[in-house]
Amino acid sequence: RGIIDSFSSILNEESKKDPSVSSSSTSSESMNGIDGVPVTNERIAYKLKGYFDLAKEEIAKGVRAEEWGLHDDALLHYRNAQRIMNEATSTPSPSYISSSEKEKVRSYREKISNWQNQVSERLQALGKRTGVGMSENKRTVAYPSSASVSSTASRYRKTLSQKTPVARGGVATPRNPKDAAASPKPVKESGNVYDDKLVEMINTTIVDRSPSVKWDDVAGLNGAKQALLEMVILPAKRRDLFTGLRRPARGLLLFGPPGNGKTMLAKAVASESQATFFNVSASSLTSKWVGEAEKLVKTLFQVAISRQPSVIFMDEIDSIMSTRSTSENEASRRLKSEFLIQFDGVTSNPDDLVIVIGATNKPQELDDAVLRRLVKRIYVPLPDSNVRKLLFKTKLKCQPHSLSDGDIDKIVKETEGYSGSDLQALCEEAAMMPIRELGANILTIQANKVRSLRYDDFRKSMAVIRPSLSKSKWEELERWNSEFGSN
Numbered sequence: 218r219g220i221i222d223s224f225s226s227i228l229n230e231e232s233k234k235d236p237s238v239s240s241s242s243t244s245s246e247s248m249n250g251i252d253g254v255p256v257t258n259e260r261i262a263y264k265l266k267g268y269f270d271l272a273k274e275e276i277a278k279g280v281r282a283e284e285w286g287l288h289d290d291a292l293l294h295y296r297n298a299q300r301i302m303n304e305a306t307s308t309p310s311p312s313y314i315s316s317s318e319k320e321k322v323r324s325y326r327e328k329i330s331n332w333q334n335q336v337s338e339r340l341q342a343l344g345k346r347t348g349v350g351m352s353e354n355k356r357t358v359a360y361p362s363s364a365s366v367s368s369t370a371s372r373y374r375k376t377l378s379q380k381t382p383v384a385r386g387g388v389a390t391p392r393n394p395k396d397a398a399a400s401p402k403p404v405k406e407s408g409n410v411y412d413d414k415l416v417e418m419i420n421t422t423i424v425d426r427s428p429s430v431k432w433d434d435v436a437g438l439n440g441a442k443q444a445l446l447e448m449v450i451l452p453a454k455r456r457d458l459f460t461g462l463r464r465p466a467r468g469l470l471l472f473g474p475p476g477n478g479k480t481m482l483a484k485a486v487a488s489e490s491q492a493t494f495f496n497v498s499a500s501s502l503t504s505k506w507v508g509e510a511e512k513l514v515k516t517l518f519q520v521a522i523s524r525q526p527s528v529i530f531m532d533e534i535d536s537i538m539s540t541r542s543t544s545e546n547e548a549s550r551r552l553k554s555e556f557l558i559q560f561d562g563v564t565s566n567p568d569d570l571v572i573v574i575g576a577t578n579k580p581q582e583l584d585d586a587v588l589r590r591l592v593k594r595i596y597v598p599l600p601d602s603n604v605r606k607l608l609f610k611t612k613l614k615c616q617p618h619s620l621s622d623g624d625i626d627k628i629v630k631e632t633e634g635y636s637g638s639d640l641q642a643l644c645e646e647a648a649m650m651p652i653r654e655l656g657a658n659i660l661t662i663q664a665n666k667v668r669s670l671r672y673d674d675f676r677k678s679m680a681v682i683r684p685s686l687s688k689s690k691w692e693e694l695e696r697w698n699s700e701f702g703s704n
């Protein structure tokens with residue numbers, strides 16, 4: 218608390234503008250030199266002021282986040298501030314420098330170094346409170362539930378080391394020299410700290426190497442798996458084979474009723490393919506800390522190109538790329554058109570392997586222009602009886618039960634219309650039945666004395682857990698599939 222106060226007082230003091238390096242002095246007059254001071258000397262003070270202002274902004278955000286109890290956000294902002302200030306301190310002063318200039322530079326350096334100490338202190342304090350591994354974990358992994366802390370921490374280190382070539386050297390993959398002029402600019406323009414921040418944010422919050430779901434964990438969905446294999450997994454492994462006519466489609470839409478494995482499939486792609494996986498959610502694009510979503514989209518595609526082969530996965534894509542009708546504001550319109558421009562950029566360059574995968578359960582609401590670019594559209598339907606049987610068998614594997622094959626067939630028949638997640642809920646409910654019968658004995662009974670599951674438990678649970686998809690919704694999706702789907 219005390220340190221936050223002292224920070225705040227510094228911030229307030231700094232907001233009284235420093236007249237010696239005011240923004241108006243960037244006018245052409247000053248670029249020609251004021252009072253005979255050569256331009257090069259002026260620049261170091263401007264540069265430091267630039268770093269100084271950026272760092273100030275980040276620190277202010279960090280302090281605010283800390284006040285709100287958002288420790289992860291605070292850590293992120295303090296780290297950004299630290300990086301900016303490190304760049305400032307590593308900027309050398311020119312050998313010739315006028316004495317008034319020298320004074321300004323000295324004063325900035327002093328203030329920056331003072332802040333550096335305080336920021337390190339805050340980082341240390343916050344690190345202790347949240348456990349640094351944990352907070353990195355949250356920022357790195359979009360699916361925090363299943364991965365263990367240590368494995369994600371090591372993954373974070375990997376992310377950091379992978380990131381370095383992007384941040385330092387711009388586009389890392391060699392590109393066709395003839396279209397170098399037309400190709401997107403390198404990720405890092407020298408001195409553009411703001412872009413660095415976006416790149417950092419993309420690398421920490423959006424890049425995902427989630428190992429949690431394996432290919433075989435996803436039951437059924439063979440059509441979808443085959444398409445992903447041909448579009449993403451194999452081309453990433455054998456780029457030489459997938460050229461010319463075999464060049465994979467760049468846009469894929471997974472659509473279908475909720476809870477049938479769309480997100481799961483994408484997670485499996487992330488863990489099984491060698492492509493860099495960018496997991497973009499509506500919240501990461503519209504985060505209040507970022508503000509300029511379309512700039513983020515632009516940078517996202519640039520980073521994806523530089524780290525290709527890449528997959529950009531947009532879950533619930535309808536919420537970002539919906540048609541005009543639903544309360545569209547200026548910001549989301551700009552975001553959408555930036556996405557279209559960038560996507561056309563990567564599809565038109567035959568050397569780029571950047572694939573966009575969208576997932577939605579409301580394909581009808583997708584913007585037409587976006588839909589047109591997601592050329593391959595794969596229906597992820599409700600599980601049929603074979604898939605339901607497979608799901609039951611895998612779920613029952615880890616639970617003692619006395620169900621015969623005939624019982625399982627009966628359950629499979631009775632769960633027509635259940636989605637994958639409904640079935641999961643049904644099994645969980647059934648598994649609770651023997652526990653509920655125990656009453657007060659639950660505290661004393663030995664674990665292996667709990668009775669095994671039987672058919673009756675499932676039958677009772679079916680009264681509680683009903684299929685979540687209404688018939689009309691299902692019919693609507695089926696109709697959309699026959700009109701727009703690829704299979």
Ligand code: ATP
Pocket residue numbers: 434435436437438473474475476477478479480481482577578597608636637638639641
């Ligand atoms: P939504 O449209 O609501 O985002 P979704 O299609 O993305 O739904 P998932 O999140 O992938 O659905 O699946 C929800 C849960 O249902 C999974 O965590 C899993 O437990 C179970 N499930 C669904 N489909 C399958 C499947 N094919 N194989 C194994 N488990 C499945």
Ligand code: MG
Pocket residue numbers: 479480481532533576
């Ligand atoms: Mg989903």
